[in-house]
Amino acid sequence: MLRPTRMHALAIKSDLEIMRQQMVVVDDDESYAMKGGEGPHSYAKNSIIQKGLIDGSKRLIHEAISQSFDPKEHVHGNDEPSKPICIADLGCSTGPNTFFAMQTITEAIQQQFQSHGLASQIPDIQVLFNDQVSNDFNTLFKNLPQQRIYYATAVPGSFCGRLFPKQTLHLVHSSAALCWLSKLPNEITDSDSSACNKGRIHYTDAPKEVADAYATQYSKDMGNFLHARAQELVENGLMLLQFPVSNVLLDSDVDPAKVFELIGTCLVDMAKVGVISEEKVDSFNVPLIYPSVKAVKEIFRGCDECFSIEWMEILEFKNMVSLPTVQIFVSWFRAALQGMIEKHFGAEIVDELFERFAEKVKEFPDIMDTDKLKLDVLFVLLRRKNKARP
Amino acid sequence: MLRPTRMHALAIKSDLEIMRQQMVVVDDDESYAMKGGEGPHSYAKNSIIQKGLIDGSKRLIHEAISQSFDPKEHVHGNDEPSKPICIADLGCSTGPNTFFAMQTITEAIQQQFQSHGLASQIPDIQVLFNDQVSNDFNTLFKNLPQQRIYYATAVPGSFCGRLFPKQTLHLVHSSAALCWLSKLPNEITDSDSSACNKGRIHYTDAPKEVADAYATQYSKDMGNFLHARAQELVENGLMLLQFPVSNVLLDSDVDPAKVFELIGTCLVDMAKVGVISEEKVDSFNVPLIYPSVKAVKEIFRGCDECFSIEWMEILEFKNMVSLPTVQIFVSWFRAALQGMIEKHFGAEIVDELFERFAEKVKEFPDIMDTDKLKLDVLFVLLRRKNKARP
Numbered sequence: 001m002l003r004p005t006r007m008h009a010l011a012i013k014s015d016l017e018i019m020r021q022q023m024v025v026v027d028d029d030e031s032y033a034m035k036g037g038e039g040p041h042s043y044a045k046n047s048i049i050q051k052g053l054i055d056g057s058k059r060l061i062h063e064a065i066s067q068s069f070d071p072k073e074h075v076h077g078n079d080e081p082s083k084p085i086c087i088a089d090l091g092c093s094t095g096p097n098t099f100f101a102m103q104t105i106t107e108a109i110q111q112q113f114q115s116h117g118l119a120s121q122i123p124d125i126q127v128l129f130n131d132q133v134s135n136d137f138n139t140l141f142k143n144l145p146q147q148r149i150y151y152a153t154a155v156p157g158s159f160c161g162r163l164f165p166k167q168t169l170h171l172v173h174s175s176a177a178l179c180w181l182s183k184l185p186n187e188i189t190d191s192d193s194s195a196c197n198k199g200r201i202h203y204t205d206a207p208k209e210v211a212d213a214y215a216t217q218y219s220k221d222m223g224n225f226l227h228a229r230a231q232e233l234v235e236n237g238l239m240l241l242q243f244p245v246s247n248v249l250l251d252s253d254v255d256p257a258k259v260f261e262l263i264g265t266c267l268v269d270m271a272k273v274g275v276i277s278e279e280k281v282d283s284f285n286v287p288l289i290y291p292s293v294k295a296v297k298e299i300f301r302g303c304d305e306c307f308s309i310e311w312m313e314i315l316e317f318k319n320m321v322s323l324p325t326v327q328i329f330v331s332w333f334r335a336a337l338q339g340m341i342e343k344h345f346g347a348e349i350v351d352e353l354f355e356r357f358a359e360k361v362k363e364f365p366d367i368m369d370t371d372k373l374k375l376d377v378l379f380v381l382l383r384r385k386n387k388a389r390p
Numbered sequence: 391m392l393r394p395t396r397m398h399a400l401a402i403k404s405d406l407e408i409m410r411q412q413m414v415v416v417d418d419d420e421s422y423a424m425k426g427g428e429g430p431h432s433y434a435k436n437s438i439i440q441k442g443l444i445d446g447s448k449r450l451i452h453e454a455i456s457q458s459f460d461p462k463e464h465v466h467g468n469d470e471p472s473k474p475i476c477i478a479d480l481g482c483s484t485g486p487n488t489f490f491a492m493q494t495i496t497e498a499i500q501q502q503f504q505s506h507g508l509a510s511q512i513p514d515i516q517v518l519f520n521d522q523v524s525n526d527f528n529t530l531f532k533n534l535p536q537q538r539i540y541y542a543t544a545v546p547g548s549f550c551g552r553l554f555p556k557q558t559l560h561l562v563h564s565s566a567a568l569c570w571l572s573k574l575p576n577e578i579t580d581s582d583s584s585a586c587n588k589g590r591i592h593y594t595d596a597p598k599e600v601a602d603a604y605a606t607q608y609s610k611d612m613g614n615f616l617h618a619r620a621q622e623l624v625e626n627g628l629m630l631l632q633f634p635v636s637n638v639l640l641d642s643d644v645d646p647a648k649v650f651e652l653i654g655t656c657l658v659d660m661a662k663v664g665v666i667s668e669e670k671v672d673s674f675n676v677p678l679i680y681p682s683v684k685a686v687k688e689i690f691r692g693c694d695e696c697f698s699i700e701w702m703e704i705l706e707f708k709n710m711v712s713l714p715t716v717q718i719f720v721s722w723f724r725a726a727l728q729g730m731i732e733k734h735f736g737a738e739i740v741d742e743l744f745e746r747f748a749e750k751v752k753e754f755p756d757i758m759d760t761d762k763l764k765l766d767v768l769f770v771l772l773r774r775k776n777k778a779r780p
Contacts, residue, residue, distance in 0.1 A: 153543050
C-alpha cells in the first residue's frame, strides 16, 4: 500500500468533502403523523373525508393515466432487462385510503398496457409508501392487501425534502396531504413578532401577519416539494396531486378553517379553568393551510422550467363528502390532531378536549354543512419536463 | 367506445389471466419476528451476538467489496441518468445491527469509488431494509442514523419469496437470519407421523426423522431464497451472507442447539404443574436450524447455474462473541423467542418461562461457554452469473 503523500491526503480530504455533500441529512424534529393503530380514534378508522377525495377523483385518475401515461416507454427489447414502474404515494398515512388509491392507479396502468396490446409485457410495479417518520408503518404493512399487483415498500421522512434516489420515480401521487405545513413559521410563537398568534391555534380570524406567515411557509414548502420531485422523477414522469383549497364565494359560506377556531376556543376554555396553561395554548398552532387556487397556480408557475401542468380541475368538496354526524365529524379531527396535541399538551387532555369540541359542534352545526363550506379540492396532473435538473 | 365482441371479451379474459399471474400473493400466517420496541427485553437491546457476527466479518465485507464490486459498472456517460445502487438487508430486524452493517457496506462502496478516482461520481445509494411483516419497522425508522449516505426504505415479507422487482438489486446482505426456517415442517406436529416431535421444542436429541424434516424444510427454504434472489439481482450482483452453522468436532463440545433442549424442559416442567397444557408444548417447536457446512455447500451447488461462489470462509463463533453473563444469555433468547412464545402460549407465561430458563442455565453453565460450542459462522460471497433467469 502506498504511503499517503500530502497531495494524496488533500485528494482524500476533497473526496470526503464530496461524500459529505452526498449525505442524506434528516431533521425530523417537527414530525407529526395521523393517529396510528386500528383503534376507535385511529386514522385507519376515521379517514372517510380523505377516502371521499380519492373516490371523487377515481375517474379523473383513470382519465389522466389514460391520456398521459405511455406504456411504450416501459417496454424494452428482449435483450434489455425490464425496469420496474415506480409509484410513490406521499403522505400515505396507515391505510386503507392509500391502498385504494394505489389499486386505482395500478389498475389504470394495467389497462393502459392492455389497451395498447402490451398486457403480457407489464413490468414489475413497485409502490413506495411515504409518510413522516412517526407514521405507524407497522399498521400499514399489517393491512397491505393480500392480493396486490405491486411490490410494497415504505419510505420515512418529510416530502418537503429528498426521499428517493435521482430519477427513479415514474408516478407520484399525493392525496389530502399537501395541506400540511412541514413546520410552523417561527414568528407565530414569537411574542415580539407582529405575527404572534396568541389565544388562537390557526390563522382563521387572526391578524393578517399570521395568515401571511402561514402563506410564506406554504410557498416555501411547496417550492421544496416541487424541487425534490423534479430530481426524483424520470423525464416525462407524472405527478397526480389532490388537496383541499379554499373557495371564497359568498359571505354566508363557512370558512373551512373555522373549525380550528372552534377547537381553539375549547383550549382557551380549558386554560381558563386551569386544566392547561395559557402559555401552552399560545404556543400551539395547527400547521394546516387551505390555500387559494390563485396562490397554488403562482407556485406552480415558479417551477415551470421543471413541470408542465397537464390538467387542473376544481372538484366541489360537497360532492365528495356527505353530511357527517357530530360523532363522525369530531372523530375526523381527533384522528388528524391527536398526535400533535399529545406531543404538546400531554395525552391526558385529549378526551376532555374532544368532548368539549363535540359540544361546540352541536352548538354550531353549520360548521359541518359541506354545502356551505368554502372548500374545494384541487386535482392537478403535472409532468416532468425533459430539461436540465435543478 | 367499442362494444366488446366475444373475441374481445376472450382477449380481455386472457389478459386478466396474465395479470393474475403477475400478482404478488403474500401469505404471512407464519410470520414471527424479533421482539420490537426498545424496552429491556427488545431485540434492539439484546442482539449483541448478532452484532458480534457483523463486527467479526467487517474486515471480510471490506475485502469482499474491494475485490468484487466494480464501481465502473455504476458510472455512466453524461447523457445517461445515474442509476442508484440498491442494497437489501434481509432479516434486518429493528436495529442497531442493521445500521452498523449498512454503514460498513456503504463505506466500503464509497472507498471503491474513491480508490478508482470516481469519488465525485458515486450514484445515490438506496438501502432496502427487509424483515417479516410483524417486524417493528416503526422502531427501525425512528432510530435510522440521522446522518447517513443512503436513502432508507423498508420492505415487509418473507425472504423465501419474491420481495423486489426483477433485476433491481446490486448487493444483498443477510446476517444471522438464514438460520430461521420460513415455517415448521407439518409432520413435526402430526401425531400420526414418525417425525412428530412430542415433549421437545427442537430437533436436538430428537428422533432422526425430526432432524430430517428440519433439514428438508431448510433445503426448500434456501432453494426458494436463492431462486428469488436470482431474479431480483442484476447480472454480476453480489450477495453477502453470514449465518451460524454447526461444527461437530469433539463429543465433549456442546451442541449449539442444546439450549433449546433446556428451554424445552422448562416448558415441560410448566406443563407438569399445570401452567400450560401438554398439547401446547407438543405443538410448539422453534423454527431454527444450524446446518452443516456440507449441507449448505450442496444447496449452493444446486443453484450454480445462477450463482458462483466467490468466497467462502468459516469464522469461529468463539472469536466473535465473548462469554456472557446468565442474564445477558437469557436475554438473547428472550428477544428472539418472545414473539413466537406469546403467539403460541400467550403473553402471561413469558416471565416465568425465562426465570425458569435462567435457573437451568445456572445449573448447566457450560451451555454459555462459546469455547465449547459446536458453532461456527459461515461467511459467503455469491455472484449472480450472466445467465438465463430461472
